[in-house]
Amino acid sequence: MRADSTSRNSVATADPLLEQEAAALLLKTLRGGSYRLDENGHINWVSPGVAELLGWAPQALLGRDPRDLFDRWENASLRAPAADTSRQSRQTLFWHREGHSFPVEYTRISLDDPGVARGTLVVFRDISQEKQQEKQDRNSAASRIAISALLETGLESLSMARQMQVALEIILTVPWLSIQFKGSIFTLNEEGDALILQASKGFHESLLSQCARLPLGHCLCGMAAQSRQTLFVNRMDQRHAIRFPGIEQHGHYCLPILSKGRLLGVLNCYIPADAPHRPEEEAFLVTATNTLAGIIERRQLESQLRAIQEQLAHSASHDSLTGLPNKRLFLEHFQQILATAQRAKGRVALLFIDLDRFKQVNDTFGHDIGDLLLVEVARRITGTLRVSDLVARLGGDEFAAILDQGTPPRTSQEAIEDASRVATKIIEQLQEPFYLNGHPCQIGSSIGISLCPEHGESADLLIRCADQAMYTVKQSGRNHFALFTTEPRPADQPLS
DSSP, rough: OOHHHHHHHHHTOOOHHHHHHHHHHHHTTTEEEEEEEOOTTTEEEEOHHHHHHHHOOHHHTTTTHHHHTOOOOOGGGOOOOOOOOOOOOEEEEEEEETTTTTEEEEEEOOOTTTTBOOOOEEEEOOOOOHHHHHHHHHHHHHHHHHHHHHHHHHHHHOHHHHHHHHHHHHHHHOOOOOOOOOEEEEEOOOSEEEEEEEEEEEEOHHHHHHHHHEETTTHHHHHHHHHHOEESSSSSTTTOOOOOOOOOOEEEEEEEETTTTTEEEEEEEEETTTOOHHHHHHHHHHHHHHHHHHHHHHHHHHHHHHHHHHHHHHHHHOTTTTTSSSSSHHHHEEEEEEEEHHHHHOOEEEEEEEEEEEHHHHHHOHHHHHHHHHHHHHHHHHHHSOOTTTTEEEEEEEEEEEEEEOOOOOOOOHHHHHOOOOHHHHHHHHTEEEEEEEEEEEEHHHHEEEEOOOOOTSSSHHHHHHHHHHHHHTTTTTTSSOOOOOOOOOOOOOOO
């Protein structure tokens, strides 16, 4: 029992000097210190940590008002009446003897007894690291929000120019960056030798025209593109080739937009003159350019896919050799044209064109020359028609043309005369010699003509009628045209 009692008494009567040393060590570990104010607000005691944090020797602080030395905010809470025993922690700025400030968290503890003023104890600690961490956390959060917004923008169905404009404004409005609300985004042209201005903010009118197309290596943005390296300058120099009267001094972050080393464009951000280089800013802007690279690549891929789809659609409806509509597209248009003519009580003329002596060209010079001949035939036929007329290759050496009869509807005789004039021009054009890879070739053409509604109102019937008229021409000497008649066709000659 005595031993236990002694142990308890030993704890209760710990050495006060050890407690003070432990408290001082704790304050030092926390980068803190303490000082005591007398009833008049003057310092009458300081801990060792105060000298290290404030740059003052303890003796130089004694008897002084802290507001004259380091507490320049004249914090009212430190001068509060002694009756206020609040111990709430607060934050303010303290000034070092050499003139720089730093944030502190402090607690004021009243030492007064009832009716007796004894002063105040102030315990404080340097919270610069916590403030710096808070700042970094805020900056990181703002950066994440900006990058997330860029990614969301990439999913929007916007034009390239509009998408880049939105992306630029997102980057320029990141609050912690020291960049100005001014900049631009360029993309590399298809030839790979120049930057095309896609988006800009705050640009002078002169810059909009001068920067519309920048050759690689020209001015700062062109240099960043050519070198594929970030370019930082904080004042205009000889590299700043593009200028205009009244231009203000400034600097730039010019960053290439890269994807696996492949240049896609450049991000250009303006900074105030003489602004220092900040690695954290450049790191964020590099992340932004990486995100832009993904957006641009996605848009380019979409464009390529659309081009492939358009090419496939065109291939499905056009002749691969001549580029003219094929039989499938011809029939679709023919049916639409007939439906329109029937509603308007108009007329439609169909010319069925078959080449004469085409087989001899193929047999004599080969199919390559034959293909060149078909391409030239398509060009000559198209050249004789009006823009509103339609010409197609139906297959082999067969072509067809639908003639626009115009409005108001023509009479039957006027339609026949118009179709005859066009047929005559085609025959004249196709009987002129062709010179293909040094080989002179001469052919002719046989043309059959049918009219809607005189010979029918369906595409199939009108084609059969024009085909029969063309056969009549073949049987009677070729290289001219004929209008469909109701004379019977030989039974052993099938309709094409």
